[in-house]
Amino acid sequence: EELQPGASASFNGSSTLVFPSTDDWNFGTADYTVDFWVRWSTVKNTYLFSRTQDGSGNSLSLRWALGNLDLYVNAANPITRAWTPSANVWYHMAVVRQTGRLKLYVNGVQQGADAASPEALVSTAPLYLGGHQAAVNFHAGWVDEFRISKGVARWSADFTPPDRRYTADTQTKMLLRSGYSDTVAFKDASAYDHAIVSNGVTVDKTQYKLQQAVSVQAMVPPPPGSSFTYVARAVDAAGNESLPSNAVTVTLADTQAPTTPPALAAAVTGRTINLSWGGSTDDGTLAGYDVFRNGAKLAQVPGTSYADGGTAFGQTYDYAVRAVDSAGNVSSLCAAVRITLTDATPPDAPTGLTAAVSGTRVDLTWNVPADNDAVAGYRLYKNGSLAASPVTNAYTETVAIGVSTIYFVRAVDPSGNLSAAGDPISVLIPDVTAPTAPAALTAAVGGGGTTGDLAWTASQDDAAVTAYKVYRDGALRGTTPTAAYSDDIRVGGTVEELGPGKSTYLNGSASLTFPRSNDWDFGTGDFTVDHWYRFDTLKHTYFWSRLSNGASGTEMALRWITSNQIDVYLDDVAVVTAPWTPLPGVWYHLTVSRAAGAVRFFVNGVQVGPTGVSLTKLSSNQPFNVGSPYGNFPKGWVDEFRISNSARWTTNFTPLIERYSPDAQTKLLLRAGYSIAEPFKDVSASAHIVQTQGAVVDATQYKVGEKVVVSSPVAPPPGTVHSYSVSALDAAGNESLPSNTATLTT
Numbered sequence: 001e002e003l004q005p006g007a008s009a010s011f012n013g014s015s016t017l018v019f020p021s022t023d024d025w026n027f028g029t030a031d032y033t034v035d036f037w038v039r040w041s042t043v044k045n046t047y048l049f050s051r052t053q054d055g056s057g058n059s060l061s062l063r064w065a066l067g068n069l070d071l072y073v074n075a076a077n078p079i080t081r082a083w084t085p086s087a088n089v090w091y092h093m094a095v096v097r098q099t100g101r102l103k104l105y106v107n108g109v110q111q112g113a114d115a116a117s118p119e120a121l122v123s124t125a126p127l128y129l130g131g132h133q134a135a136v137n138f139h140a141g142w143v144d145e146f147r148i149s150k151g152v153a154r155w156s157a158d159f160t161p162p163d164r165r166y167t168a169d170t171q172t173k174m175l176l177r178s179g180y181s182d183t184v185a186f187k188d189a190s191a192y193d194h195a196i197v198s199n200g201v202t203v204d205k206t207q208y209k210l211q212q213a214v215s216v217q218a219m220v221p222p223p224p225g226s227s228f229t230y231v232a233r234a235v236d237a238a239g240n241e242s243l244p245s246n247a248v249t250v251t252l253a254d255t256q257a258p259t260t261p262p263a264l265a266a267a268v269t270g271r272t273i274n275l276s277w278g279g280s281t282d283d284g285t286l287a288g289y290d291v292f293r294n295g296a297k298l299a300q301v302p303g304t305s306y307a308d309g310g311t312a313f314g315q316t317y318d319y320a321v322r323a324v325d326s327a328g329n330v331s332s333l334c335a336a337v338r339i340t341l342t343d344a345t346p347p348d349a350p351t352g353l354t355a356a357v358s359g360t361r362v363d364l365t366w367n368v369p370a371d372n373d374a375v376a377g378y379r380l381y382k383n384g385s386l387a388a389s390p391v392t393n394a395y396t397e398t399v400a401i402g403v404s405t406i407y408f409v410r411a412v413d414p415s416g417n418l419s420a421a422g423d424p425i426s427v428l429i430p431d432v433t434a435p436t437a438p439a440a441l442t443a444a445v446g447g448g449g450t451t452g453d454l455a456w457t458a459s460q461d462d463a464a465v466t467a468y469k470v471y472r473d474g475a476l477r478g479t480t481p482t483a484a485y486s487d488d489i490r491v492g493g494t495v496e497e498l499g500p501g502k503s504t505y506l507n508g509s510a511s512l513t514f515p516r517s518n519d520w521d522f523g524t525g526d527f528t529v530d531h532w533y534r535f536d537t538l539k540h541t542y543f544w545s546r547l548s549n550g551a552s553g554t555e556m557a558l559r560w561i562t563s564n565q566i567d568v569y570l571d572d573v574a575v576v577t578a579p580w581t582p583l584p585g586v587w588y589h590l591t592v593s594r595a596a597g598a599v600r601f602f603v604n605g606v607q608v609g610p611t612g613v614s615l616t617k618l619s620s621n622q623p624f625n626v627g628s629p630y631g632n633f634p635k636g637w638v639d640e641f642r643i644s645n646s647a648r649w650t651t652n653f654t655p656l657i658e659r660y661s662p663d664a665q666t667k668l669l670l671r672a673g674y675s676i677a678e679p680f681k682d683v684s685a686s687a688h689i690v691q692t693q694g695a696v697v698d699a700t701q702y703k704v705g706e707k708v709v710v711s712s713p714v715a716p717p718p719g720t721v722h723s724y725s726v727s728a729l730d731a732a733g734n735e736s737l738p739s740n741t742a743t744l745t746t
Contacts (some may be wrong), residue, residue: 170440404611511627578609
């Protein structure tokens, strides 16, 4: 019952002890310590000690009220801490100021952070112990070893409270304690022996009421469920005792319910809802807790937590908990908590997309990706556009022969979250069947004797006929997409250029170079590089190229090799390779385009070779070359060289034989002027610098090939005979057998 052997001062909750004013606790700005032991008999709002500021506010006071421990200094409240004592428990309190910083300790543990307190503490008011000048908040309980120290901060960090009576030293200005018995004085044991006043009367220190130390353990009822067995024996005057009676057993029934579980809380991890709550109390033994979800009992658990993994996204759940004791008594349900599960995590991107081809049928399959919930279905994209929404990881369709199709898949979960795109694949059903031979070829003189006008019956193909080759006297004269052709049969005259004006001549020993520019950083987007070219000499030729970062490879290039093969390189990979046999002295329109990852190569508007696939990011820091930086330079003429950041063609087309007009997609347009005096330059809005072998070109002086007309062509003489035949081509380059031969005589 007591801190130490002996006694402590008892406070009755309706009066206070008063110590008249003295300079002993006028601390000024110096360090000080006020510490003591305190025990509540009744936990109530209490001034533990107080001193007013000359009657107009608290100079220095410590109060507990409404769950907070408050320290007041010169009418301010620099420290307030949430704390609640228990009745009949001893606590050691300490208020310390050290170099202008306040600390508050309970049982040697600092409560919160320091607080600034540089002010001077000086007052003429008395000191109240266990109350206040306003006669409010009296202490009900006990106090012992109340000590005031001046000029010293006895503690600056957490400490173990003393378990022995203090010994007064020179800094001790008051030390209030009671004796070891009723006959020992209750007094100030410091050297100052301050007077004690109660209700305005000086106390006789030997008579003040004391609370003696008591070491008696209170008896409590046995817990419910306890059993006791009784028997009776008879005893006579001589002390003889009979045999025992029959035994009677008494078991204490438990009819009291546990307390309601407090503080139910819920936290969500994925689809698992983790519940926790405070423990209940019971007069017997707790058996556990019943967990309810949406009004139905979900589980009984022994502890104060439960993880519910049987949930679904998009649903709302209400949880409540009650306590159960071993007798089956149940508490009331605690306040419910409501949780709505939402899913914002998309599935992983589908992997393993494969295609099995049978004839024109394509069977696509892919792996089921992982998701924190489930995969509800898929979005299948075809050439960049949504084509289907299958619910399983398979899809079948029929595709055209000779047409390249790019597929990729995205997954979707029940909440509508859409995954990233899986890796694409390209499907091309090769066309190995040539068209039928053109039939019923006829030839007639037209154009006033200057043209041979041909017509024939169109060929048939399992995909589509894309062009016809026209031969005259065994030599190729040209191509046409329709079943008719007008051949220029004039003789005499020489035309050396595509159109009016000039073209640029490359001499086979150097390239044109355009310094690095964002204008041809296409990223993974669409682009087109197209131009006219005429071989002076058939040789291994890079028409254009750009090296990779660090010049460690070829990022993009178009080349022709003398084995009559054309290659389109992207990121050092030949994404399109096809046979092509050009002729010297003939103008060709050459085009490379990428549309949604599909790469195509056209000659004179007709696709040559298959459609390649490349989503490579193109963003090199190297220059762009008309030609190559390391040999295989073009030897021939080039004109209307254009770079565009869009896919200008995805199907066969008729090349424009007029000069281009730059538009918003034109990033480079290189051409020669109409005369030697006109500059050779980039006429796009970017106006890129032209270099050769590292030097900037004087655009007005660079060698150009002028249009040359040796003589005007005329109709052939009468009796001139030509033999014509026609063959058909499809998109895969398959060529039919020749048609019948048609003879033309002028």
